[in-house]
Amino acid sequence: MSNASYVEPVVTGKRPLAVYRVSHGWSETPPNDAIMLAGSFRPLHRAHRALLETGLSVSAKALIPCFEISIRNVEKPEIATSDLDRRLQQFQQPDDIIVITRAATFLEKAQLMPGTTFVIGYDTAIRLFDDRFYTDSGSHTPSLDAMSELRELGSSFIVGGRHDADGNFKTIRDMFIPPGFEELLIEIPEHQFSDPVSSTQLRSSQASN
Helix, strand or coil: CCCHHHHHHHHCCCCCEEEEECCCEEECCCCCCEEEEECCCCCCCHHHHHHHHHHHHHHCCCCEEEEEEECCCCCCCCCCHHHHHHHHCCCCCCCCEEEEECCCCHHHHHHHCCCCEEEEEHHHHHHCCCHHHCCCCCCCCHHHHHHHHHHHCCCEEEEECEECCCCCEECHHHCCCCCCCHHHEEEECCCCCCCCCCHHHHHHHHHHC
């Protein structure tokens, strides 16, 4: 599945990204006007596709949907090339576009693809303004600095909510958004997206079978 001449330079940091289009193969050219769902996709499941499709609908723009897999992650080990290949094999739909990067943060992703609209879940949205996830910054307000640059790059976030342990549906209205950044986050209403499936649940189910 993976083309070593495109993937290996990304793994080693010699190339910023590689793009796999199921219908056209590999290239170094990401889509313009992208709406992106980033994830580890371990495994890819219906909620991923539903969230991306709903985000596209909520955006009400002619954006190009794509997925992104970063070899680097703020909280997890780097993805091995063999594991990356297994994850890529899950994408079989003719219109699937998968961008491979080493961009661990949304700011890094936006720097590679300015103007990208990101589709994210509620838990990820909370981390956008949590300085603990910006350990490489020497700033006193690293999250605000990053979000300011994301805004300058023309990026924004469409956020899908989730149910908490008590069954309450949490949306961006339930989180603190610093003044001046409200327009960067767009809510997906509960009636448009409320799929409880998660990759963790699927992995647990597979392990018990």
